[in-house]
Amino acid sequence: VEARTFRAADVQPPDYPTVKAVNFMSDELSKATDGKYSIKVFPSSQLGSEKDTIEQIKLGAIDFLRVNAGTLNTICPAMTVPVMPFVFRDVDHFHHVVDGPIGDEILADCEAHGMVGLAFYDSGSRSFYTRNPVRSIDDLKGLKIRVQQSDVWVAMMKLLGANPTPMPTGEVFTGLKTGLIDGAENNWPTYQTSHAYEVAKYYTLDEHSMAPDVLLMSKKVYDSFTPEEQAAVRKAAKDSVPYMRQLWAELESQSQDIVGKAGVEVITIDKAPFQAAMKPLYDEFLTDPALKDLLQRIADFK
Amino acid sequence: MAANLQTPTRRLTTEEVGGTLAVYFRFQARLSRICLKFAVLGLIIILLAVLYQIWGRYVMNDSPSWTEILALVVVLYVTCFAAAVGVRDGRHIGMESFLAFAPPRVRLWADIAVYLGMMVFGAFMSYGGTVLAGEMWEYVNPGLPISQGWSYVPLAVGGLLIIIFAIERIIARVNNLEVVPSWH
Amino acid sequence: MALTILCLTFVLGLLVGMPVVFAIGLSSLATVLYEGLPVAVVFQRMAAGMNVFAFLTIPFFIFTGELMMYGGIADRIIRCSKALVGHVRGGLGMTNVVACTMFGGVSGSPVADVSAMGSALIPLMKKEGIDADYAVNVTTYSSLVGAVMPTSHNMIIYSLAAGGIVSMNSLIMAGAVPAVILSIANLLTAYFVARARNYPRGQFPGWHEVALSLAVALPGLFIMVIIVGGILSGVFTAAEAGAVAALYALLLTVFVYRSLSWQHFLKAAAKASKTTGIVLLLVGISTMFGYLMSIYGVAELAGQFLSSISTTPWVVFILVDIALFVFGIFLDMAAHILVCTPIFLPIVVQYGMDPVQFGIIVLLNCTIGLNTPPVGAAFYLGCAIGEVSVSKVVRSIWPFMAALWVTLLIVTLVPETSMFVHDLLK
Numbered sequence: 006v007e008a009r010t011f012r013a014a015d016v017q018p019p020d021y022p023t024v025k026a027v028n029f030m031s032d033e034l035s036k037a038t039d040g041k042y043s044i045k046v047f048p049s050s051q052l053g054s055e056k057d058t059i060e061q062i063k064l065g066a067i068d069f070l071r072v073n074a075g076t077l078n079t080i081c082p083a084m085t086v087p088v089m090p091f092v093f094r095d096v097d098h099f100h101h102v103v104d105g106p107i108g109d110e111i112l113a114d115c116e117a118h119g120m121v122g123l124a125f126y127d128s129g130s131r132s133f134y135t136r137n138p139v140r141s142i143d144d145l146k147g148l149k150i151r152v153q154q155s156d157v158w159v160a161m162m163k164l165l166g167a168n169p170t171p172m173p174t175g176e177v178f179t180g181l182k183t184g185l186i187d188g189a190e191n192n193w194p195t196y197q198t199s200h201a202y203e204v205a206k207y208y209t210l211d212e213h214s215m216a217p218d219v220l221l222m223s224k225k226v227y228d229s230f231t232p233e234e235q236a237a238v239r240k241a242a243k244d245s246v247p248y249m250r251q252l253w254a255e256l257e258s259q260s261q262d263i264v265g266k267a268g269v270e271v272i273t274i275d276k277a278p279f280q281a282a283m284k285p286l287y288d289e290f291l292t293d294p295a296l297k298d299l300l301q302r303i304a305d306f307k
Numbered sequence: 308m309a310a311n312l313q314t315p316t317r318r319l320t321t322e323e324v325g326g327t328l329a330v331y332f333r334f335q336a337r338l339s340r341i342c343l344k345f346a347v348l349g350l351i352i353i354l355l356a357v358l359y360q361i362w363g364r365y366v367m368n369d370s371p372s373w374t375e376i377l378a379l380v381v382v383l384y385v386t387c388f389a390a391a392v393g394v395r396d397g398r399h400i401g402m403e404s405f406l407a408f409a410p411p412r413v414r415l416w417a418d419i420a421v422y423l424g425m426m427v428f429g430a431f432m433s434y435g436g437t438v439l440a441g442e443m444w445e446y447v448n449p450g451l452p453i454s455q456g457w458s459y460v461p462l463a464v465g466g467l468l469i470i471i472f473a474i475e476r477i478i479a480r481v482n483n484l485e486v487v488p489s490w491h
Numbered sequence: 492m493a494l495t496i497l498c499l500t501f502v503l504g505l506l507v508g509m510p511v512v513f514a515i516g517l518s519s520l521a522t523v524l525y526e527g528l529p530v531a532v533v534f535q536r537m538a539a540g541m542n543v544f545a546f547l548t549i550p551f552f553i554f555t556g557e558l559m560m561y562g563g564i565a566d567r568i569i570r571c572s573k574a575l576v577g578h579v580r581g582g583l584g585m586t587n588v589v590a591c592t593m594f595g596g597v598s599g600s601p602v603a604d605v606s607a608m609g610s611a612l613i614p615l616m617k618k619e620g621i622d623a624d625y626a627v628n629v630t631t632y633s634s635l636v637g638a639v640m641p642t643s644h645n646m647i648i649y650s651l652a653a654g655g656i657v658s659m660n661s662l663i664m665a666g667a668v669p670a671v672i673l674s675i676a677n678l679l680t681a682y683f684v685a686r687a688r689n690y691p692r693g694q695f696p697g698w699h700e701v702a703l704s705l706a707v708a709l710p711g712l713f714i715m716v717i718i719v720g721g722i723l724s725g726v727f728t729a730a731e732a733g734a735v736a737a738l739y740a741l742l743l744t745v746f747v748y749r750s751l752s753w754q755h756f757l758k759a760a761a762k763a764s765k766t767t768g769i770v771l772l773l774v775g776i777s778t779m780f781g782y783l784m785s786i787y788g789v790a791e792l793a794g795q796f797l798s799s800i801s802t803t804p805w806v807v808f809i810l811v812d813i814a815l816f817v818f819g820i821f822l823d824m825a826a827h828i829l830v831c832t833p834i835f836l837p838i839v840v841q842y843g844m845d846p847v848q849f850g851i852i853v854l855l856n857c858t859i860g861l862n863t864p865p866v867g868a869a870f871y872l873g874c875a876i877g878e879v880s881v882s883k884v885v886r887s888i889w890p891f892m893a894a895l896w897v898t899l900l901i902v903t904l905v906p907e908t909s910m911f912v913h914d915l916l917k
């Protein structure tokens with residue numbers, strides 16, 4: 006049998022947990038298929054942005070892809086649900102939901118769009134970081150907060166009273182430094198590696214979203230596999246999840262350390278007012294009753 | 308004809324030629340002006356969108372989320388239309404051919420081969436743009452409620468325009484005529 | 492095999508006089524067809540490469556420059572700069588160096604710099620009887636300094652590519668001395684080339700004319716204040732500053748100078764669109780080319796090769812420089828940083844180089860790349876604005892490139908150039 010190396014894309018650097026996890030998965034897949042299949046990851050946006058690589062996997066130019074649910078939701082509507090604010094009570098709740106049937110149901114939504122959802126990876130919780138301290142929801146009023154170019158994030162910031170400013174990731178540091186924006190929101194590792202903590206020294210721990218990362222595979226390639234190979238690739242993906250979670254936990258605490266040593270003030274905050282303010286978002290973006298139902302089942306999940 | 312190619316005197320332009328060719332070249336000149344008008348309109352739309360973005364952020368304290376996406380979609384139209392006109396104007400940047408001292412007949416065929424190459428590229432660009440537009444048609448842009456497919460339509464159209472203008476260059480080259488750029 | 496197809500078709504196309512865009516485009520297509528990849532993917536890369544908000548600075552600044560030309564702003568500025576430095580040989584060239592360096596320092600984008608300053612200064616210099624190739628080279632080389640001066644978003648890209656071990660502030664401080672060295676090198680080159688070419692020098696017109704011309708030029712010069720001040724103070728992004736500058740130039744020429752007719756307005760907009768089309772298509776096609784370079788792992792292969800040659804630190808450093816230079820020929824700035832950093836950083840660190848110093852070296856190499864065909868946005872933009880052929884510009888590119896290489900060599904072999912200010916303030 007001819008050996009085949011598949012192409013995978015990721016925007017993160019080579020040592021990022023998601024990249025390492027897909028390398029791990031490649032080894033597992035190679036073992037399971039007696040060396041027939043393996044995966045080469047192209048990290049650091051070498052093949053383009055998240056949006057670009059989604060288009061490429063649909064065209065069949067790449068075979069595997071790691072993107073955030075917050076980018077994927079313009080293509081796969083069910084991905085909007087895990088992006089919504091305060092959907093998950095905590096990390097354990099998040100893990101149990103995505104590891105179970107609800108997680109599989111959300112992943113399956115991608116199949117109609119030419120992609121097979123294989124696994125959810127951790128991406129931590131997103132919180133605000135700002136040039137001036139935000140100690141209550143009122144402090145956000147009128148602040149120019151950088152968001153990703155996405156309806157959901159823009160609407161979220163408007164509901165909190167902020168002035169959402171869409172901007173590419175690469176410009177956030179300069180924007181914060183010059184005061185073009187007053188703050189941004191992201192997880193611990195991004196807050197650290199983007200160096201935003203050097204200019205935005207207040208991290209307000211409201212943890213408004215846990216938008217996860219998603220591992221996808223081209224449906225064309227998946228359909229060309231035998232049922233045994235399909236099972237092997239799914240298993241290898243699922244097996245990479247615990248490994249990824251361990252790496253993620255290490256990265257998150259490492260980032261917290263670095264940021265802490267740099268003298269950043271971490272502000273713990275009452276989340277209730279944030280939750281209340283964001284309630285209308287569910288009605289605005291989850292108009293499909295099936296998605297509403299999904300949201301409800303996540304909330305009921307013990 | 309070979310002698311004609313070597314004459315150092317000023318070449319006739321496509322505006323000065325008569326007969327059926329005149330009709331053809333007038334049509335081409337019109338087409339390039341229409342393309343440029345689209346490009347200019349696009350440029351002004353981009354300008355207004357970005358100015359409105361600043362206005363929104365500071366005056367209304369409510370940054371519009373559609374301006375950036377709109378500007379980025381429209382800039383593709385400006386680029387593709389104007390780049391096609393660039394083929395007609397012969398303004399795309401290149402090195403001077405190493406065939407500069409080759410016999411006129413060789414140079415003629417080399418030039419034709421170059422324009423044929425552009426036509427091949429234009430054809431693939433048009434095809435690629437169509438495939439991409441089709442693939443992304445059902446998805447809507449975040450921030451701007453139009454299909455993501457619209458970003459690839461200019462590639463499909465621009466590719467066709469590149470073919471049309473490359474053909475004009477070949478006809479002008481064979482007849483030893485100079486193409487007059489419009490609006491330069 | 493695929494790489495051979497890529498390179499051969501490209502070189503062949505260039506040799507018979509095919510424009511660079513189409514030579515790269517066709518060679519990429521040939522490669523993709525050979526590999527059996529979907530053709531549409533190269534056009535997806537092309538569109539994505541053009542679709543960068545920061546690149547909107549290109550149409551805006553070119554439009555502003557055209558408006559300045561047609562509306563008489565440029566004439567007033569040239570009168571002023573001539574009064575100021577016209578009596579020094581190569582004065583206009585040196586004015587250009589200073590202006591481009593100041594602007595590049597602020598914008599952080601050499602391409603935006605060339606489009607803003609080049610659109611105004613290259614036609615001015617040509618008008619004064621200076622060769623287009625000199626005008627283009629002075630502008631493009633001065634603009635490169637911006638990449639190693641704060642605020643440069645390319646520093647952030649490097650810092651990300653280095654895996655977060657290098658702080659932004661360190662890079663900002665490390666860039667200061669190399670930026671000064673490079674500026675001095677540019678000034679000297681501009682002066683000596685002007686002397687060698689015997690560009691005319693005028694007479695000093697007297698202080699009265701200096702003051703008068705300055706007053707007349709001031710409203711036009713205010714465009715620079717809008718751009719520089721707007722970005723530095725955080726009021727605008729670079730693209731937004733470009734839009735405001737265009738609006739200001741429009742208002743000034745229509746309502747104050749009353750020198751812009753409707754026809755001139757249309758012509759300015761049409762010319763700006765044409766230049767935008769030519770440059771952005773090239774940027775898009777370069778992205779397409781870079782995609783194929785990534786897929787074939789060209790950079791990784793080079794990294795392995797390099798570490799097998801020598802183990803003497805300074806030899807390795809110079810070899811890395813050469814490798815970075817070669818990649819700069821084919822990759823655009825962001826792709827260059829992201830692709831090369833993870834490969835070469837571990838090698839140089841192993842031989843004792845500080846990652847901060849390496850950051851400056853990478854940025855300098857990227858800037859060289861911006862000015863070398865086939866993938867060199869600043870270079871092409873300069874040629875397009877100067878309306879001059881590549882081969883003509885290449886004729887006088889060597890002294891400027893040599894100045895940049897000397898700077899690079901100093902920064903590579905003398906770590907203190909990068910680390911002095913950095914260590915001082917730590």
Ligand code: NA
Binds near residue numbers: 597599639
């Ligand atoms: Na800079």
Ligand code: NA
Binds near residue numbers: 822867
């Ligand atoms: Na280059």
